[in-house]
Every structure is written in C-alpha cells, then in structure tokens.
Amino acid sequence: MSIASGMHGILPTANLQRLLDALSTKGYRIIGPTVHDGSVVWETVRSVSDLPIGWRDQQEPARYRLEQTGSQDIFGVVHGPQSLKPLVFAPREPLLQIERTKDGFAARQMILQPEKVAVIGARACDLAGLAIQDRIFLKDAYCDPYYATRREGLFVIAVNCTRALSTCFCASMETGPRATNGFDLVLTEVDDRLLIEAGSEAGRHVLGGLSLSPASEELIGEAAKCIDACARSQVRRLDHTHLPQALYDAHEHPRWNDVAGRCLACANCTMVCPTCFCYTVEETPDLSHQQTDHARSWDSCFTQEHGYIHGKNIRPTIKDRYRMWLTHKFASWIDQFGMSGCVGCGRCITWCPVGIDLTEELPALMTPVQPSVSRRHVEG
Amino acid sequence: MSKPEEEPQKPRLAVFKFASCDGCQLSILNLEEDLLALGQALDIAYFPEASSDMKPGPYDIALVEGSITTPDDAHRILSVRRQTKMLITIGACATAGGIQALRNWADVEAFKQAVYPSPEYIQSLSTSTPISEHVHVDFELWGCPIDKNQLLRVITDLVAGVQPRLPADSVCLECKRRGNVCVLVAKGLPCLGPVTRTGCGAICPSMGRDCYGCFGPSEGARKGPGLPPNTASLARHFHGGLQLVPLEVMRRFRGINGYVSSFRAESNAWEKKT
Structure with a gap:
C-alpha cells in the first residue's frame, strides 16, 4: 500500500x-x-x-x-x-x-x-x-x-x-x-x-x-x-455491472408488489441514507398574519406529499414510492450524476423497521421472472 | 361610550365536549400567551370549560372533543352541526372513537351490571363512535391529546381563509430529524411510529419509549389497497421479529385509536390468531 x-x-x-x-x-x-x-x-x-x-x-x-x-x-x-x-x-x-x-x-x-x-x-x-x-x-x-x-x-x-x-x-x-x-x-x-x-x-x-x-x-x-x-469479510455485496439498464427493464417486475407488501413507507431508509437529499419548505405564520417563518426540513420520496403534483398524487401506492426510491438510487442517479446513489453503508438495511434488504431486492428485481416481462424505459 | 372605529366581525368559536377526558380542551388553555392572540383573532363565544359566559350560536368554528356514547349525545351533535359553519374534531375520541371505543368489542350491558348498583338508570349506547359517523366533519385533529401548535396552525389558516393542511407522514421522519435512535431497531420495542401519523413531535420515542399510535394511522384512514399505513407488515414483524404473541400484537393496534378502520382491521386479524 x-x-x-x-x-x-x-x-x-x-x-x-x-x-x-x-x-x-x-x-x-x-x-x-x-x-x-x-x-x-x-x-x-x-x-x-x-x-x-x-x-x-x-x-x-x-x-x-x-x-x-x-x-x-x-x-x-x-x-x-x-x-x-x-x-x-x-x-x-x-x-x-x-x-x-x-x-x-x-x-x-x-x-x-x-x-x-x-x-x-x-x-x-x-x-x-x-x-x-x-x-x-x-x-x-x-x-x-x-x-x-x-x-x-x-x-x-x-x-x-x-x-x-x-x-x-x-x-x-x-x-x-x-x-x-x-x-x-x-x-x-x-x-x-x-x-x-x-x-x-x-x-x-x-x-x-x-x-x-x-x-x-x-x-x-x-x-x-x-x-x-x-x-x-463483507458478507453482503451488490453486483451493479448491469445498472442502470437492468433496473429500468425491471419497471413492471412482480417483485415490486412483493416488496411493497413489506415496505411501511415510513421513510427511515431515506432519512438514514447518506446521499438522500430531499427537503420540503414550509411556512409557519403567526395568528395575526403579520409574520411567517419560512423553513426547510428533511423530506422523503416515501411521503404522500412528495408525489403530489398539481392536483394529483403521481405516486399514491407504496409500490410506486419504493420503486421510485430504488430506481433513482441505483439507476437514474447514474444518468443524473454519473455515479451510483448508494455508498454501501447498509444503514437502510439496519434501520428499516421490517428489515428490507436492498442487496436482496435488487438481484431479485434484476432476475427476469418470465420472458414476457414487459420492457419499459423510465425517465429518471 | 362608542368604539372609536367599527371592528370587523371576528369569527365566532365554540368548543363542545362529548365523551372525553377534557385533555384536548386543556390543550387549548395550555396555549398560554398564544391564547391571548387567539382571543384577539376570534370571538370565543362558547367554551364552558373556560368561561361561564356561554353565548348562543350560530358559530363559525366549532371544536368538538369526545366521542358519541349516549343517545343524548347522538342527538346533541346534530344540533352542533346545524349551528356551525366549520366543524373540527379535536383528539382521538372525537376523531376515532377514543379508548372508550374498546366497548365496541365488549358487552356494555355486562359492564353496566357489574359497575352500577342500579344499571337501569344508565342511558348508554353499545358503541363509542367518532363524530364523523354522525355528522359531516370539515377537519380532523388527531392525538391524545392534540398538539396545541397544530390546533393553533389550523385556526391561523382558517382565520386567513386558507384550507388547513397538516402533515400525514409517519412519526419516523420526525424521529430521524430529531436525531433519535430508533427504539424499534435498537431496543426491540414494538413502536407504532412507522404506521402512525406525525404531529406530536415524536414525543414518546424521544423519551426512549415506543409510540402507541395516539395520532392515528399515517396518511389517515386507509383508502385503498397498497396505500399506507402498512399495518400488516409491521404487525408481522412484531410477531415474527420481536416475538410478540398474537394477543400482544392485537393489543398494540387496539388502543387509543383502535376503532379507526386500518388499526381496527389489523387488531381483528390478530384476534383471530389468539
């Protein structure tokens, strides 16, 4: 060395x-x-x-x-x-x-x-x-x-x-x-x-x-x-050689339904993630309407409001939200920043209250279930 | 003596109590200095807990505490609704039926016989139900008790003519923003935070104890399949991961907000396994 x-x-x-x-x-x-x-x-x-x-x-x-x-x-x-x-x-x-x-x-x-x-x-x-x-x-x-x-x-x-x-x-x-x-x-x-x-x-x-x-x-x-x-000695690993395309191809994979049945949409994974950067900005006006505090706080793509755009929630279900998070982290992040959005710290695995493990989810999602799985490209 | 200039009509506020402990009404009185600002912005016309000067309706805003547990109350809430432009339920009892909704799974007649020497004088319904099962509710404030700052925020918005909006995310976001260590992951406590609505400031986990869901389900009552709160997944983890027996899992969900649809469905499912 x-x-x-x-x-x-x-x-x-x-x-x-x-x-x-x-x-x-x-x-x-x-x-x-x-x-x-x-x-x-x-x-x-x-x-x-x-x-x-x-x-x-x-x-x-x-x-x-x-x-x-x-x-x-x-x-x-x-x-x-x-x-x-x-x-x-x-x-x-x-x-x-x-x-x-x-x-x-x-x-x-x-x-x-x-x-x-x-x-x-x-x-x-x-x-x-x-x-x-x-x-x-x-x-x-x-x-x-x-x-x-x-x-x-x-x-x-x-x-x-x-x-x-x-x-x-x-x-x-x-x-x-x-x-x-x-x-x-x-x-x-x-x-x-x-x-x-x-x-x-x-x-x-x-x-x-x-x-x-x-x-x-x-x-x-x-x-x-x-x-x-x-x-x-690391027992977990992630093969990212086929990313981002393999995850785009998995957009309609049935595994998303499976993980959505376990995901709580509680946002813990995004809160502990070293790279998640979403925030929301809120007003707190006083009762006399003379003053308002304009503040930001950590937000997450797992919240209802995160997917709310002009009269419609574009990510109403837990499946939509988990897919959005994982696809951004491991696929569209690469298109956006030229690198993965995951650093391999494992915090999202430990601090998920039900222990969802993306080193299990990703390989499952990148394994085609049947030849007829539709291939659709998502924009990042 | 006449006033120097005509003041604009202030919105008239009324506070009504049904079956409840008065804790949410006390949250209003606990606003302390903000209570003075509230008195400036609103005409507090009817609030028996605070003042014996009770003015008749109609009212612009009614805050309703408590659930419906007697035939009289079932009748009285109709009259409150008729006198009120904007009806807001305050707290778990009014919004979800409260802890007294445990009677909905029990035999109220047997309770009466066991408790009262002359049960025939007791006029009580067999259920405790939220206000929304009886009349239209314009806005719901959750919590046992409510968070006084949320109440203030909602009134501030209403006075400004803005549709009130409160966050419906899980308690976990607030916990992590506060830098708390997760009590479920690090201590194995059966915390309901992941399926419970934020608004309390994550008080219980900040004191090292598990959330018991007093703000009700995250994102409100479940409106369709695949939407939060995913109570089923958390309940499975309580059982399989944290080794709670089915009876304990059932009791986690059958608490202060046990009668709200998603928590009710979950506790019923685990009751079958006991």
Missing part, C-alpha cells in the same frame, strides 16, 4: 487526547460518536473518554445492538444511524423570516454563523456520501449558502474500517472500507496504536503540530492487512 499524502505518524491510542487538544486549540468544536439510547450519535466531545471505548455494534436487518467488549478500542463501533449528512444538511433549518409591510412584504434571510467543527470517526462510506451531498448542494450557481457555511467549517477525521458489519457492502460499491479521499486526517486503529495520515493541507498542518514519530513499515503493513481483511 502507499500513503498518498506522504505524511503519517504513529499515535499510541492512549495519546489520542493530544489530537483532540490540538484541534481544540485551533478553535474547533469536536464532534464524535457517543453512546446514546443503544447506538451512537454525533455529539460534542471534549475528552477521549466521551468516545465509545470498548463498545461494538452488531447490525442486521431491522436490528442494532451495542455490546461492551471490555477492550480499549476507541473506534469499535462502525456507525450509528447518522451519516455525516446532518452535520452539513441540517434536518430542520429556518431560511427566511417574512414580515408584512405597508407595501407588501419584506423577507429577512436567516444568516448562519460560521463554525469550525472537527468530526472524528467518519467512515469511508460516510465520506463517499458527503462527496455526493457536496455535488448536490455546492454545484456552481445552485450553491446552498447554509450547506456551504457548514461544509467550509468542517474538518474531517476519518477512521479506516477494520471490522465489517453484516450489513456492510462498501467493498462491492467501491467506496470503502479504506478512506481514499475527502478527509483531512485518517486514522487506522491497530491494537493499541493509531496510524494517522493526512489527506489535506489542513490535515498536514494539524499532524505536523503533533510532532509524532513516522509510522513504521510494520504498522503501515499491519493497518493495510486489517483493512483488506475487513473488505474480504
């Missing part, structure tokens, strides 16, 4: 606090995974002891459990329900405050105060998700100022995965388990040592300030071995 940046170091796990302190000194608020209600969520951390030391997550369809192993591993929990999405694309955000005036109305834009935030513990799949969100919210003329402000202040400390969950399939989506770009620093936890590498100028600056010994060839090799073993 090679180290792209050429800058690396060895940090005993017991000394991770030095990195946190260095970031604090630079004015960063540090966010990391913290144990909460049986999983991990992003919260402000001040000390290494705030991190889920010794915990491990076991994930399977519709089931998530944490277990305490008694080890000193800091990054034993692969991930919780949140990707990096809520840190940059706020679940709820006021945009405008509109007031009635004598001549009409006046709109005041809500300004977001910039904040330096360092997130520690992002996984390769999370970085891939963040890269997709960047394309959506930072694209040229359509740059979203709220997203951009948060993104600009974000310093990303990734962690290479050395343990795969049963729900992980990043290796087959070619997004992980090694973080290859989109981070400032990346850590690989090998027993009681952390291999630390820089991936950006800002990362090199922080790493340089720690004055660490360069990592030995032995540690670099050991880290690579652990990451490779993690990739090989």
